[in-house]
Amino acid sequence: MSAAAAVASSTRARIARIETIRIAAQPNVVWVELTDEDGVTGLGETYYIPSAVEAVIHEMAAPLVLGMDASRIEEVRQTLHACASFYGSAGAEQRAFSALDVALWDLLGKRTGLSVATLLGGRVRDEIRVYNTCVDAGGCLDQTGWLERPGELAEELLADGFTGMKVWPWDRFAPQLQSELVTGPAGWSAMGPAGHDLTADALEAGLACVAAIRDRVGTRMDVMIEGHARWDLNAALRICRALEPYEVAWVEDIVQPDSADDLARLARETRVPQCVSERLLSRQRFREVLEAGAAHLVMVDVVWAGGLGEARRIAEAADTFHLPVVPHDCTGPIALAASLQLCAHAPNAKIMEVVRGFQRGWYRDVVTESVELRGGRALIPDAPGLGTELQPDVRARGVVRTSAR
Numbered sequence: 455m456s457a458a459a460a461v462a463s464s465t466r467a468r469i470a471r472i473e474t475i476r477i478a479a480q481p482n483v484v485w486v487e488l489t490d491e492d493g494v495t496g497l498g499e500t501y502y503i504p505s506a507v508e509a510v511i512h513e514m515a516a517p518l519v520l521g522m523d524a525s526r527i528e529e530v531r532q533t534l535h536a537c538a539s540f541y542g543s544a545g546a547e548q549r550a551f552s553a554l555d556v557a558l559w560d561l562l563g564k565r566t567g568l569s570v571a572t573l574l575g576g577r578v579r580d581e582i583r584v585y586n587t588c589v590d591a592g593g594c595l596d597q598t599g600w601l602e603r604p605g606e607l608a609e610e611l612l613a614d615g616f617t618g619m620k621v622w623p624w625d626r627f628a629p630q631l632q633s634e635l636v637t638g639p640a641g642w643s644a645m646g647p648a649g650h651d652l653t654a655d656a657l658e659a660g661l662a663c664v665a666a667i668r669d670r671v672g673t674r675m676d677v678m679i680e681g682h683a684r685w686d687l688n689a690a691l692r693i694c695r696a697l698e699p700y701e702v703a704w705v706e707d708i709v710q711p712d713s714a715d716d717l718a719r720l721a722r723e724t725r726v727p728q729c730v731s732e733r734l735l736s737r738q739r740f741r742e743v744l745e746a747g748a749a750h751l752v753m754v755d756v757v758w759a760g761g762l763g764e765a766r767r768i769a770e771a772a773d774t775f776h777l778p779v780v781p782h783d784c785t786g787p788i789a790l791a792a793s794l795q796l797c798a799h800a801p802n803a804k805i806m807e808v809v810r811g812f813q814r815g816w817y818r819d820v821v822t823e824s825v826e827l828r829g830g831r832a833l834i835p836d837a838p839g840l841g842t843e844l845q846p847d848v849r850a851r852g853v854v855r856t857s858a859r
C-alpha cells in the first residue's frame with residue numbers, strides 16, 4: 455500500500471452510532487457523541503431546547519448520516535443542509551448540525567492524532583487572551599459584583615489575571631418578563647421585549663457602572679457592554695453615544711441584530727465599536743453585516759452557527775474585511791474547547807469569552823480536561839481532536855438516546 459493510501463484508509467470509517475446525552479443539572483445543554491465503525495468517538499455540544507435538537511439528530515439527521523464516511527465532514531454538512539433547508543432550518547436544526555459538525559472534527563482529530571486546529575489548517579497561536587462575562591456562578595458572584603460594586607469587581611478580576619470584563623448595565627431598565635423561567639440570579643432578566651422608553655435616569659444609572667470601573671482601574675480593564683437586544687435603535691444610539699468617552703471595547707447586540715442596515719446606523723452614528731453577533735446562525739447573515747459595514751468585531755458561536763467549518767468561514771469572511779473574530783461562549787465546555795481550536799487557527803481571533811464561574815464550577819464537573827487559564831489567557835490544547843472528553847460517569851448521570859446502524 456502506498457503512503458497516501460495508508461493515510462486514507464486510516465482516516466476513513468463509517469459513522470456507526472450517534473448518541474445524545476443530557477444531564478438534569480444542565481437542562482439547556484445536549485452533547486452529541488459519534489462513534490465510527492472502529493469505535494473511535496467524537497464529541498459535540500449545543501445549547502437551548504435540547505429535546506428539539508435530539509429530535510433533529512435522531513429523526514432527521516441519523517437516517518441520513520449513519521453509514522457515511524466520518525472524514526467527509528463537508529459532505530455530511532451539505533447532505534444535512536440540502537434536506538433541512540427545504541423547510542427552513544435556522545433554529546434547532548442548525549444547532550443540531552453544529553453539534554454534529556464539532557463531533558466530526560473531534561472524531562477526525564482522534565483518528566489522525568491531530569488537534570482540530572491542525573486539521574483546520576494549522577495553528578498561528580498557542581494561547582489567547584480571554585475576558586470574563588460577569589455572571590454569578592461557581593462561587594463567583596460576578597453579576598452581583600458589577601451591579602453592587604463594579605469598581606471592586608474590576609480590581610478583583612485584574613488580580614485574577616483578567617484584562618477584560620463584560621457587563622449589561624441597561625438590561626434592568628428594559629421591560630421585564632414576568633416568568634420565573636427567565637428571571638436571572640440577580641432577580642431580573644436578560645430576556646424580554648425591546649424597550650422604547652429609556653429615561654435619562656436609567657441612562658445615567660447604567661453609565662455609572664462603567665464610570666465606576668474606569669474610576670477604579672483606569673484603562674487597565676477592557677469593558678465589553680452586552681445589550682441582549684433589549685432596546686430599540688433610538689435608545690441604542692443614546693447608550694452608545696453616552697459610552698463614547700469611556701472607550702469601551704465594544705457594544706454587543708444592543709438592538710436585535712436582524713437588520714444589517716440598522717446595525718450600520720450604530721456603526722456610522724456613534725464611535726463605539728459594534729460587535730455582531732452570536733445570534734447570526736449562518737455565514738450568509740454575516741455577509742450582510744460585513745457588506746453593510748455594520749460590525750467592528752465579529753462574534754460567532756461555534757455550536758449555533760453551523761459548527762467549526764462554518765465558524766472558520768465566518769472568521770475568514772471577517773478577516774477579508776480586516777476585522778477580528780471574537781468567539782462566544784456562555785454555554786458549555788465543548789463550545790469553549792471548539793472555539794479555542796478556532797482561535798488557535800484563525801489569524802484574526804482577538805479574544806475569547808469565558809465565564810470564570812463556569813470554569814471553576816460545572817465545566818470542571820463534566821469534562822476530563824478543563825481549559826487552563828493563566829494570566830488572563832487560555833492555553834489552547836494541542837492534543838488530538840478538541841483535547842477534552844466527557845468524564846466517564848456523565849452518561850450514568852444522564853439520559854442517553856442512541857441511533858445506530
Ligand SMILES: [Mg+2]
Pocket residue numbers: 680706707732
Ligand atoms: Mg452576547
